[in-house]
Amino acid sequence: MKGLYKYLPPFAPDYSGVCSVLFNLNGIVIIHDASGCTGNFTGYDEPRWYGSNAAIFSSGLREIEAVLGDDERLINRIMEAVERMPRNFVALLGSPAPAVIGTDMQALARILKARSGLPVLSFDTTGIKYYDTGASQAYLEIARNFVKPWNGKKQALVNILGAIPLDMGKGKRVRDIGLLLRQCGFSKVYAWGQNAGLKEISQAGAASLNLVVAYSGLAVARYLHEHFATPYMVGIPIGQGSTNQFMRTASSVLGLETPPRTTPYLLPPNTYAQALVIGEQVMAGSIRSFLRLDWGIRKVNVASFFAMDKELWEEGDKFLEEEDDLSSLCQKENYDLIIGDPLYENLLGANQGRFIHFPHVAVSSRLYWDNEPACVSKQLEGLSSKLKTPARRT
Amino acid sequence: MACAPYSLSITELKTAVESGTRKLLDGGSLRYCPPSAGGWGIIRVGLLVPESIMLFVSPAGCGRHGAIAGLQLGFRQRLFFLYVDEVDLVTGRHLERAKEAVEEILASISRPRAIMICATCIDDLLVSDYEKLAEEVENDYRIPVRACHMNPIAMDGKKPPQLTIQKAIHEFIPAVKQKEQAINMLGSFAAINRGSEFYELMAGAGVSPVRHIAACSTFDDLCSMGRSFYNVLIKPGGKLAAEYMAKALNIPYCYAPVSYGLEAIAASYRKLEEQLGISLDTAAYYEKTEKAINYYRKILGSISIAVGENINACPFELARALLSYGFEVPYIFTDQVLDIDRENINWLAERRPHIKVFTNAHPSMANFLDEKLKVDLAIGFDAGYFCSGAKTAALSMDCQAYGFEAANSLLKEMTLAMNNPHSHREQMYAAGLVL
Numbered sequence: 075m076k077g078l079y080k081y082l083p084p085f086a087p088d089y090s091g092v093c094s095v096l097f098n099l100n101g102i103v104i105i106h107d108a109s110g111c112t113g114n115f116t117g118y119d120e121p122r123w124y125g126s127n128a129a130i131f132s133s134g135l136r137e138i139e140a141v142l143g144d145d146e147r148l149i150n151r152i153m154e155a156v157e158r159m160p161r162n163f164v165a166l167l168g169s170p171a172p173a174v175i176g177t178d179m180q181a182l183a184r185i186l187k188a189r190s191g192l193p194v195l196s197f198d199t200t201g202i203k204y205y206d207t208g209a210s211q212a213y214l215e216i217a218r219n220f221v222k223p224w225n226g227k228k229q230a231l232v233n234i235l236g237a238i239p240l241d242m243g244k245g246k247r248v249r250d251i252g253l254l255l256r257q258c259g260f261s262k263v264y265a266w267g268q269n270a271g272l273k274e275i276s277q278a279g280a281a282s283l284n285l286v287v288a289y290s291g292l293a294v295a296r297y298l299h300e301h302f303a304t305p306y307m308v309g310i311p312i313g314q315g316s317t318n319q320f321m322r323t324a325s326s327v328l329g330l331e332t333p334p335r336t337t338p339y340l341l342p343p344n345t346y347a348q349a350l351v352i353g354e355q356v357m358a359g360s361i362r363s364f365l366r367l368d369w370g371i372r373k374v375n376v377a378s379f380f381a382m383d384k385e386l387w388e389e390g391d392k393f394l395e396e397e398d399d400l401s402s403l404c405q406k407e408n409y410d411l412i413i414g415d416p417l418y419e420n421l422l423g424a425n426q427g428r429f430i431h432f433p434h435v436a437v438s439s440r441l442y443w444d445n446e447p448a449c450v451s452k453q454l455e456g457l458s459s460k461l462k463t464p465a466r467r468t
Numbered sequence: 469m470a471c472a473p474y475s476l477s478i479t480e481l482k483t484a485v486e487s488g489t490r491k492l493l494d495g496g497s498l499r500y501c502p503p504s505a506g507g508w509g510i511i512r513v514g515l516l517v518p519e520s521i522m523l524f525v526s527p528a529g530c531g532r533h534g535a536i537a538g539l540q541l542g543f544r545q546r547l548f549f550l551y552v553d554e555v556d557l558v559t560g561r562h563l564e565r566a567k568e569a570v571e572e573i574l575a576s577i578s579r580p581r582a583i584m585i586c587a588t589c590i591d592d593l594l595v596s597d598y599e600k601l602a603e604e605v606e607n608d609y610r611i612p613v614r615a616c617h618m619n620p621i622a623m624d625g626k627k628p629p630q631l632t633i634q635k636a637i638h639e640f641i642p643a644v645k646q647k648e649q650a651i652n653m654l655g656s657f658a659a660i661n662r663g664s665e666f667y668e669l670m671a672g673a674g675v676s677p678v679r680h681i682a683a684c685s686t687f688d689d690l691c692s693m694g695r696s697f698y699n700v701l702i703k704p705g706g707k708l709a710a711e712y713m714a715k716a717l718n719i720p721y722c723y724a725p726v727s728y729g730l731e732a733i734a735a736s737y738r739k740l741e742e743q744l745g746i747s748l749d750t751a752a753y754y755e756k757t758e759k760a761i762n763y764y765r766k767i768l769g770s771i772s773i774a775v776g777e778n779i780n781a782c783p784f785e786l787a788r789a790l791l792s793y794g795f796e797v798p799y800i801f802t803d804q805v806l807d808i809d810r811e812n813i814n815w816l817a818e819r820r821p822h823i824k825v826f827t828n829a830h831p832s833m834a835n836f837l838d839e840k841l842k843v844d845l846a847i848g849f850d851a852g853y854f855c856s857g858a859k860t861a862a863l864s865m866d867c868q869a870y871g872f873e874a875a876n877s878l879l880k881e882m883t884l885a886m887n888n889p890h891s892h893r894e895q896m897y898a899a900g901l902v903l
Contacts, residue, residue: 077551078569080576083536084549087529108589108620109499111529113903116501118533124503124893125856129834131498137621140593151498155831158471170527171589171621174557201529202553417539439536440897 079397081420085379086240086436087111089167089199090119091208091290094238095216095267096195097128099275102161104152106133106177107169111201118439119205121244129161140175149185156190162272163193163219165212173200193219205240205436206354206380209290213266217294220272224279224302230328231281233298234265235306236291240436241354242268243446247310250450251287254311258324258332266291283307283327288356289381308386310360310450315367317451341369346427348373348407352400352414353434355382361413361432361449362388371411377403380436397421416442473839474830478800481825482817485805492803492827495624499829501903503893504778504849508657508865509534509902510586510618513633515543516657517640519581519687523573525550525566526588530618537900546580548573557590563601570605581687582640583613589621612687614639627708635708637681640690643717647697651744652679654699654713654721655706656780656868659683664873665753669737673746694719698744702726702870704806725808726868728781728789728875730754730761737871753872764879765794768886774841774855776848777802777828778901779863784812786847786863789875791820799841801851803827826854845886849896860892861885864899 105112112132183196237248252263264270284295284306295306311320321332351358358376365371377392410427415437433442511534524531528551538544550569556562587598598615606613616636659680684690699721701710710721722743724736787797846852852860861881869877
């Protein structure tokens with residue numbers, strides 16, 4: 075039945091995606107809610123929340139304000155916070171309740187901007203859509219509001235786009251990618267949503283390259299391409315083959331070369347005939363490249379409950395609208411290797427092939443966020459040791 | 469530059485309470501949600517109904533924390549989600565879809581004995597009639613069905629969700645005319661620890677059994693609570709449930725709270741004697757606990773303790789108890805002030821006027837870790853978070869101490885935390901707190 079979920083938890087919602095992108099930017103971020111939505115983000119979608127001083131708040135919406143449409147109280151609360159804690163900007167996010175009463179977030183943002191003198195971003199998030207949509211909007215908004223015009227020469231600067239913990243974990247993967255990019259000649263590596271502050275983001279127009287590591291970074295990469303003619307590449311370097319390709323491409327942007335290397339297949343041929351990777355499209359596609367280049371598995375499909383971009387789509391890929399879609403797909407295709415968040419395993423039949431756990435914070439939240447498998451470059455400790463032995467089928 | 473965290477001295481709080489304040493943080497501020505915020509949550513409490521399932525009807529995001537906590541704590545398999553989309557919001561068709569969802573769920577699992585259908589804030593605003601929906605589903609499938617609400621938007625009203633959920637889970641109990649000399653305990657999420665003297669005292673006075681929803685392993689056990697002649701409300705969160713049961717099931721109640729101070733514990737027992745018409749000989753337990761306090765006081769020394777709100781106690785009563793044991797309490801973290809706290813606030817203001825009271829929720833708490841408050845021990849995950857160098861005793865809602873055993877178990881937990889501290893972060897995330 076459409077919308078009925080018996081096994082999987084609800085995935086990270088759109089407002090969590092926005093908050094995650096804005097987390098390190100020293101703004102005042104307000105989710106217009108009664109506090110439960112904010113608690114979703116702070117408790118279950120943001121591994122960096124513990125010990126941080128990020129100013130992400132609930133508006134404390136109550137029935138009487140909602141019924142009377144008393145937006146002045148919200149504005150006053152926000153202004154009180156603005157006066158108490160000087161920050162770079164204000165962001166106002168919707169949630170289900172303001173969606174029902176039709177709160178005009180953009181109008182509120184205009185009023186707040188006039189009163190506070192700060193940039194004010196607004197997001198019509200509803201809790202109905204998923205984090206990837208919210209994160210994508212947030213990346214675009216910060217680019218539109220904070221990237222300065224640039225007409226000078228391009229620098230050895232690369233922006234990593236889409237690097238929020240909901241997709242990329244707590245930071246190690248992004249740091250590992252940064253190390254590779256430095257080896258490629260980039261002296262400045264700014265990961266939006268992780269280490270880059272507004273000062274770094276403002277210089278984005280000077281970048282020679284943008285690297286998209288999740289769907290949420292695609293729209294902003296295209297925006298930066300359109301406005302600053304910055305090329306972008308999509309993917310995470312997983313395994314030897316992909317890493318070689320990645321480094322060659324990234325270096326070539328700066329006019330540098332990396333020595334060509336061969337990529338041996340480390341599995342005996344036909345160990346796995348066909349594989350499925352379930353997850354965020356860019357990460358799943360990157361794992362697909364790894365399976366092809368390093369392990370020689372020819373047929374690898376990607377399936378995702380999250381938004382999928384045509385540019386990255388291959389024949390046989392599947393957008394999963396409902397829980398049942400995943401069960402049906404696996405029954406139909408009979409994959410002998412499946413990689414995805416551990417919670418997906420509950421949806422698969424007993425006679426499926428080997429299932430490799432690859433946690434995705436936007437799905438399983440804090441259940442596994444302290445145990446993310448390393449996967450960037452050649453360090454395949456999370457995946458490769460488990461892949462060498464095929465599953466036994468009954 | 470970071471602003472100083474908002475706080476009141478206990479003396480200032482006393483004055484504010486006298487002029488009608490019920491919360492440290494009034495409606496004029498945004499709300500900070502520290503990692504330590506939250507409790508059992510509506511879903512977990514709702515699923516205390518034995519042999520039940522819950523259908524949670526909401527936009528996808530609303531149920532995430534409850535579902536993940538369910539996976540952590542083992543109740544996810546009894547929980548089903550029906551996601552509401554924009555079309556549902558406009559047309560209200562999700563109420564019809566909920567019926568279809570129940571049909572599909574029942575076709576895929578063993579028949580449950582009870583069903584809870586949970587609505588959220590949006591259905592408050594849409595004035596959706598979930599009680600009628602529950603009635604219709606019950607008629608369709610001949611399974612008891614009740615509605616409940618996870619609606620923090622109603623938090624400041626007369627029917628906040630943390631109270632209505634306790635009422636909802638007790639609404640499954642049928643009225644029984646023939647009463648037994650048994651009592652029900654209300655307000656807590658766990659049954660009173662078996663080690664409490666309470667059971668022995670009650671049995672000695674001819675009151676048995678002592679029932680609690682969490683001790684019911686079957687739905688029939690839950691229904692047997694209707695046979696009890698009296699309800700003992702031990703925590704304020706069960707007030708609506710107690711009022712409902714008094715009216716609908718003809719079971720009167722009294723409030724005899726969980727306390728940690730010797731005099732307060734004795735007062736609860738005296739109230740029970742009066743209300744139940746029984747005699748309880750508690751003198752030996754009083755003396756034994758007095759000795760235990762002296763013993764632990766010597767072991768622990770004159771430690772300083774911060775008391776949080778997210779605990780199995782009223783923070784002001786606990787602070788008073790700890791001071792009377794001989795410890796120091798320089799800080800309290802809480803937002804809510806109940807009528808029952810007045811006496812304890814007055815007592816504290818008289819004896820320790822400089823105790824600082826912080827609210828967990830004020831926006832200035834975002835910078836609180838810069839304060840680096842020094843205490844030896846924090847009671848509650850919230851106090852432990854804000855006093856990051858302290859050892860933490862959770863004093864969680866997962867087990868329920870009562871009577872003189874409460875003082876003993878508190879001191880044991882404090883000693884354990886001091887001697888064998890655990891990572892605050894790990895303990896806190898393992899608890900599956902839901903805001």
